[in-house]
Amino acid sequence: MTFKFSQRSEKHLTGVHPDLVKVVRLALTLAKQDFSVIEGLRTLERQKELVAKGASKTLNSRHLTGHAVDLVPYPVNWDKWSEFKQLADTVKQAAKQLNVPIVWGGDWTSFKDGPHFELDRAEYK
Numbered sequence: 001m002t003f004k005f006s007q008r009s010e011k012h013l014t015g016v017h018p019d020l021v022k023v024v025r026l027a028l029t030l031a032k033q034d035f036s037v038i039e040g041l042r043t044l045e046r047q048k049e050l051v052a053k054g055a056s057k058t059l060n061s062r063h064l065t066g067h068a069v070d071l072v073p074y075p076v077n078w079d080k081w082s083e084f085k086q087l088a089d090t091v092k093q094a095a096k097q098l099n100v101p102i103v104w105g106g107d108w109t110s111f112k113d114g115p116h117f118e119l120d121r122a123e124y125k
């Protein structure tokens with residue numbers, strides 16, 4: 001089965017670092033379950049809103065520089081962590097194939113962020 005991104009997902013890839021876009025696109029070809037890009041590049045205004053709501057913990061988000069994307073399984077069930085985990089495994093596999101170091105927010109211990117993927121700060125400043 002092959003999936004194709006919706007126009008909405010494509011729009012959210014605009015302004016995202018090309019290496020991360022490559023990873024996301026390869027992941028889509030490897031994925032067993034369809035997924036959507038729900039956020040990419042973010043304005044400072046939007047980031048401030050998210051922090052105020054408690055949806056984000058930092059004003060130093062990688063979304064502000066196009067180094068992060070938020071992906072969710074499609075159709076999304078926010079209670080099914082296993083589906084986020086499976087998507088993360090697929091994205092990690094794609095990143096490995098392309099030799100692009102990424103970090104999954106679901107691996108964070110303090111604030112687990114299942115949809116969040118970013119380019120590793122160590123290699124991408």
Ligand SMILES: [Zn+2]
Pocket residue numbers: 063068069070113115116117
């Ligand atoms: Zn995010």
